[in-house]
Amino acid sequence: MEKNKLPEIFETFDEARQQGFIKMKNFKDNGEKVVGIFCTYAPKEVIYAAGAHPVGLCSVSDETIGEAEKHLPKNLCPLIKSSYGFAITDKCPYIYFSDVIVGETTCDGKKKMYELLNEIKDTYVMDLPNNPTKESGQKLWENEVKLFKEKLEDKFKVKITEEKLKDAIKLCNHERALLQELYNLPKLRPTPISGTELHTILFGSGFMFNKEEQSIQMRELIDNLKTKYANNECEISPDAKRILITGCPSGGVQAKIVKPLEEAGAVVVCFENCIGTKNFNNLVDENEEPIKAIAERYLKIPCSVMSPNEGRHEELEKLIDEYQVDGVIDVVLQACHTYNVETERVKRTVNAKQTPYMSLETDYSTSDSGQIKTRLEAFLEML
Amino acid sequence: MEKNKLPEIFETFDEARQQGFIKMKNFKDNGEKVVGIFCTYAPKEVIYAAGAHPVGLCSVSDETIGEAEKHLPKNLCPLIKSSYGFAITDKCPYIYFSDVIVGETTCDGKKKMYELLNEIKDTYVMDLPNNPTKESGQKLWENEVKLFKEKLEDKFKVKITEEKLKDAIKLCNHERALLQELYNLPKLRPTPISGTELHTILFGSGFMFNKEEQSIQMRELIDNLKTKYANNECEISPDAKRILITGCPSGGVQAKIVKPLEEAGAVVVCFENCIGTKNFNNLVDENEEPIKAIAERYLKIPCSVMSPNEGRHEELEKLIDEYQVDGVIDVVLQACHTYNVETERVKRTVNAKQTPYMSLETDYSTSDSGQIKTRLEAFLEML
Numbered sequence: 001m002e003k004n005k006l007p008e009i010f011e012t013f014d015e016a017r018q019q020g021f022i023k024m025k026n027f028k029d030n031g032e033k034v035v036g037i038f039c040t041y042a043p044k045e046v047i048y049a050a051g052a053h054p055v056g057l058c059s060v061s062d063e064t065i066g067e068a069e070k071h072l073p074k075n076l077c078p079l080i081k082s083s084y085g086f087a088i089t090d091k092c093p094y095i096y097f098s099d100v101i102v103g104e105t106t107c108d109g110k111k112k113m114y115e116l117l118n119e120i121k122d123t124y125v126m127d128l129p130n131n132p133t134k135e136s137g138q139k140l141w142e143n144e145v146k147l148f149k150e151k152l153e154d155k156f157k158v159k160i161t162e163e164k165l166k167d168a169i170k171l172c173n174h175e176r177a178l179l180q181e182l183y184n185l186p187k188l189r190p191t192p193i194s195g196t197e198l199h200t201i202l203f204g205s206g207f208m209f210n211k212e213e214q215s216i217q218m219r220e221l222i223d224n225l226k227t228k229y230a231n232n233e234c235e236i237s238p239d240a241k242r243i244l245i246t247g248c249p250s251g252g253v254q255a256k257i258v259k260p261l262e263e264a265g266a267v268v269v270c271f272e273n274c275i276g277t278k279n280f281n282n283l284v285d286e287n288e289e290p291i292k293a294i295a296e297r298y299l300k301i302p303c304s305v306m307s308p309n310e311g312r313h314e315e316l317e318k319l320i321d322e323y324q325v326d327g328v329i330d331v332v333l334q335a336c337h338t339y340n341v342e343t344e345r346v347k348r349t350v351n352a353k354q355t356p357y358m359s360l361e362t363d364y365s366t367s368d369s370g371q372i373k374t375r376l377e378a379f380l381e382m383l
Numbered sequence: 384m385e386k387n388k389l390p391e392i393f394e395t396f397d398e399a400r401q402q403g404f405i406k407m408k409n410f411k412d413n414g415e416k417v418v419g420i421f422c423t424y425a426p427k428e429v430i431y432a433a434g435a436h437p438v439g440l441c442s443v444s445d446e447t448i449g450e451a452e453k454h455l456p457k458n459l460c461p462l463i464k465s466s467y468g469f470a471i472t473d474k475c476p477y478i479y480f481s482d483v484i485v486g487e488t489t490c491d492g493k494k495k496m497y498e499l500l501n502e503i504k505d506t507y508v509m510d511l512p513n514n515p516t517k518e519s520g521q522k523l524w525e526n527e528v529k530l531f532k533e534k535l536e537d538k539f540k541v542k543i544t545e546e547k548l549k550d551a552i553k554l555c556n557h558e559r560a561l562l563q564e565l566y567n568l569p570k571l572r573p574t575p576i577s578g579t580e581l582h583t584i585l586f587g588s589g590f591m592f593n594k595e596e597q598s599i600q601m602r603e604l605i606d607n608l609k610t611k612y613a614n615n616e617c618e619i620s621p622d623a624k625r626i627l628i629t630g631c632p633s634g635g636v637q638a639k640i641v642k643p644l645e646e647a648g649a650v651v652v653c654f655e656n657c658i659g660t661k662n663f664n665n666l667v668d669e670n671e672e673p674i675k676a677i678a679e680r681y682l683k684i685p686c687s688v689m690s691p692n693e694g695r696h697e698e699l700e701k702l703i704d705e706y707q708v709d710g711v712i713d714v715v716l717q718a719c720h721t722y723n724v725e726t727e728r729v730k731r732t733v734n735a736k737q738t739p740y741m742s743l744e745t746d747y748s749t750s751d752s753g754q755i756k757t758r759l760e761a762f763l764e765m766l
Contacts, residue, residue, distance in 0.1 A: 072724060073720075073723040073726070075458070075718055075723065076720060076724070107491055107720075108490050108724075109720045111690045112720065113724060115690060115724075115725075116727060127514045127519070127520055128513075129510055129512075130494060130511075131488070131510045134510060136510070136522075136523050136526045136527070139519075139523075140519050140523045144519070147519075305491070307495060307498060307508065337492045338495055341455060341491075341492065341499075344454045344455070345498065345499070361458075
C-alpha cells in the first residue's frame with residue numbers, strides 16, 4: 001500500500017523513535033531529566049510535573065535476548081528479556097540515558113526482572129494492586145502515586161506542586177484526546193488509515209518529546225485523513241475484512257502480524273492493547289485532587305494483570321460494534337501468563353458477539369513468521 | 384532404606400492424605416465445614432476460628448493436566464494445571480468437598496486460574512501485596528485478613544470472636560513449634576530421619592484434621608527419633624552428602640528429586656519451600672491484636688512472589704550453616720516465573736557460601752525422570 005499524500009508526517013512519527021539517541025543526548029547535555037517507563041500504568045503526569053521526559057522502554061527486538069538469557073530464564077516473555085538485554089548491553093539509548101526507571105508490579109516476570117535491573121540502573125517499583133475494584137487496593141495505588149511523586153522530588157531535587165500536576169494532567173489529557181480522535185478514524189468505512197500506519201503513529205507518538213509540536217502534527221494528520229475520506233480517496237477497500245488486535249503489547253510483533261494481515265487484503269482497525277486503547281482511554285478528572293485523579297484513571301486500565309478484569313470484556317464488546325469488526329486476533333507473547341490464561345474468557349466474550357476469534361502465541365523471533373502468515377490467511381479465509 | 388522402628392507412625396502420616404475422601408465425606412455428613420487452601424499464605428487461624436477445617440489443594444499429580452489444558456495454556460505451572468484439572472474432573476475429594484476455596488494473588492497463573500475456578504466453586508481471592516516491606520502493603524494485607532474473616536462469618540453464619548482467633552493462633556503455633564522441632568532433627572549428624580521420610584510427614588501433617596491426635600503422634604515420633612539418635616541407631620551415614628532443597632512446592636516432584644538423591648547415598652536435610660520452612664517458620668505473636676498479628680506473620684513468608692524478597696537469602700544463608708549443607712538444589716516448576724527469575728540471585732547467595740548450587744526445572748510428568756536422575760548423580764559426584 002502506497003503512502004499517498006501524507007508521507008512527511010508519517011515519517012515524522014516513524015523516525016521519531018529512531019532519532020532517539022541524539023535527542024536523548026541533547027536532553028542530558030541540556031541538564032534535562034529522563035524517566036524510563038515500561039508500562040501504560042506508569043503515571044506520566046507525575047513525570048511531566050517533575051519537569052522530566054517520560055520515555056517508553058519496552059524493547060521490541062530479539063537482538064539482545066541471547067545476552068538477557070544469561071541471567072533470565074528462556075521461558076519468559078520476550079518483551080522482558082529484550083528490555084533487560086538492552087539494559088545490560090547499553091544498546092538502547094532510552095535505557096542508557098534514563099535517570100531513573102519506573103516499573104510496576106504488573107506481572108511476575110517484570111516484577112522479578114526489576115530486581116536484577118536495579119543492580120545496573122536506579123529502578124523504582126510501584127506496587128500495583130491485583131484487584132482494581134477493592135477500596136483497599138485503590139487506596140494502596142493512590143499512595144503509590146504519592147510515593148512516586150516523592151521519589152521524583154527527591155531524585156531531581158524539585159518540588160512537584162499541585163499546579164504542576166494539574167498542568168501535566170491537561171497536557172496528557174490533550175494528547176489522549178488527539179490520539180483518541182485519530183484512533184476513531186478507522187471506524188469509518190472505508191478506513192482512511194491502515195493498521196500498519198496507525199500502529200506506526202501510535203508507537204512513534206511515545207517518542208515525540210516536544211508535545212506542542214506533536215500536537216500540531218497530529219492535528220494536521222487527522223485533518224488530512226478526514227479530508228481524504230471526505231474526498232473518497234481512501235486506498236483501502238470498504239470490503240476489506242476488519243480485524244481487531246487484542247492482547248499483549250504489539251510493538252515487537254507488528255511486522256509478523258499486522259503487516260501480513262494487511263498484505264492479504266484485510267485491515268486492522270483497532271488495537272485493544274497497550275499501544276492502542278489502554279494507552280489513551282479515559283482522561284484524568286481535571287476537577288479532582290490531582291494524585292487521586294491520576295490514580296483513579298490508571299487503575300481503570302483493563303489489563304489482564306488485573307483480577308477480576310471485567311473492563312476488558314466490556315471494552316471488547318463495545319469495540320467490536322463500534323469498529324464493525326469481522327474478526328479478533330488475541331496476541332499473546334510467549335510465557336505471558338496473565339494474557340494467556342485470560343484468552344479462555346476473551347474467546348467466549350468474542351464468540352458471544354458472533355465474531356471469529358484466534359489466539360496467537362509468539363515471540364520476537366522470525367522463526368514462526370511463515371507459520372503465522374499461513375494461520376492468519378486461513379483465519380481471513382473463514383471470515 | 385528400610386523404615387525401622389517407626390513404621391506405624393510414619394504410615395499414619397503417609398496415609399492421612401489418602402484417607403481424605405472418607406474423612407471429608409464424614410465431615411460433611413456431620414455438618415462440618417471445609418475450606419480449601421492453595422498456599423502457605425492462607426491464614427489458617429481464621430479458618431479454624433470459623434470452626435472449619437483447612438485443607439491443602441495443591442494437586443501433585445499430572446493425572447488431570449490434560450483436562451486442564453482444554454481451558455488453560457500448556458505453558459503454565461503443573462501445580463496450577465493439576466489443581467484446576469482436579470477441580471473440573473471432580474477427582475480430588477478435597478476440592479470436591481470444599482465449601483469455599485481461598486486463593487491469594489501470589490502469582491500470575493494462580494491469580495488468573497482462580498477466575499475460571501470460581502465458575503465451578505466459590506473461590507475467594509485475597510489480594511496479596513507484592514512488596515512485604517512497605518507500610519501500605521502491610522495495611523492492605525491486614526485488611527485482607529479482616530475481609531477474609533468477614534467472608535467466612537458470612538459464608539458459615541458464624542461470629543469469629545477475638546477469643547476464637549486467639550485459640551486458633553495457639554493451636555497453629557503449637558503445631559508449628561512441633562513441626563519445627565521435628566524439622567530440627569536433621570541438623571544432627573547423622574540425621575535420624577531421611578528427607579523422603581521428612582517430606583512424607585510434613586506433607587501428611589496437612590491432612591491430619593484431628594490436631595490433638597496429630598500433636599500426640601508428632602510428639603511420639605520426635606521422641607522416638609531422638610532416642611534413635613541417642614542410641615546410635617541411625618541408618619543414614621554421617622558422611623552422606625547433605626542436600627538442601629529450595630524453590631517451588633515439592634509435593635509433585637518428590638519422587639523424582641528427593642528419592643533418587645537418597646538412593647544415590649545423599650540425604651536431604653532441609654526443605655526451604657512451602658512444605659518445609661515457609662509453612663511453619665515464625666509464630667503468630669500471641670500478645671498482639673489477632674488480625675494484625677496473623678497478617679504480620681504471614682507476610683514474613685519469604686516466597687519468591689515477594690519483591691524484594693531478601694528474607695529468602697537470609698534464610699538460605701542461615702540454613703546452609705545450621706544444617707551443614709553440602710549442596711543446594713533449587714527446584715523450579717515449569718513456567719514458574721517468580722522462582723525461575725529468582726534463581727539468578729539465589730545461585731549467587733548460595734555460591735557466596737562456598738556451596739554448590741543446581742537449578743532444576745521440571746514438571747509433574749515422568750518423562751524427564753531419567754535425565755534428572757543423571758543430573759542429580761553428576762551433582763553429587765562433584766560435592
